[in-house]
Amino acid sequence: MASVKKIVWYYDFISPYAYLASQALGRFPSDIKIEYRPILFAGILKQWDTRGPGEIAPMRKFTYRQIAWLAQKNAIPLKFPPIHPFNPLKLLRLNIALGARPDVTDRLFRFVWAEGKSSDDHNAWCELLSDLGLTPGQAETLVSDPEVKAKLISETDSALDKGIFGVPGFMVDGEVFWGFDSMPFIANFLQDPALFTQATMQQADGVGEGITRK
Secondary structure, rough: OOOOEEEEEOOOOOHHHHHHHHHHHHHOOOOEEEEEEEEHHHHHHHHHOOHHHHHOOHHHHHHHHHHHHHHOOOOOOOOOOOOOOOOHHHHHHHHHHHHOOHHHHHHHHHHHHOOOOOOHHHHHHHHHHHHOOOOOHHHHHOOOOHHHHHHHHHHHHHHOOOOOOOOOEEEOOOOOEEOOHHHHHHHHHHOOOOOHHHHHHHHHOOOOOOOOOO
């Protein structure tokens, strides 16, 4: 019996590109299993000594314009949160505490990027929790749980060990893909597992490293 193909999807609610990806996962073939792995994007940035596009002044306007354009082109609802970047820890930990279920993950992404709300807004947060069947007290217990906190750290460390360098990140058959715009690339690879044996791909893999910055 042929094994079921699997995509491991790494995400953080802070990323608008991860939000776009979350709304497009249904484009993958229905027989593909998707594993949800919430990770802390800040930990990825720290490891690779880089910054997110929202933290680089000349990139901010372009990034948000591109997000708006991509959302429109892909018919994905979009409303920006009050501020960005923001602290995503409550969202990530709640997601982990609730098992990173697809329905919960989707609700949390839409809370931020389709409704434009913040987990720092008490009323909005309470409404979200009510939708999830939780009281504020229950949610506080969940996001404060040491095991939940440790799980987020371990998932982030595991992603780094596997070579994940951004979100949304994807791993398919040991190959790393990155970004919302890589999703057609992934679909191509799923259809043609020999894709990376092509001459142009082999040449791409063989490009040597030249000048390095200190």
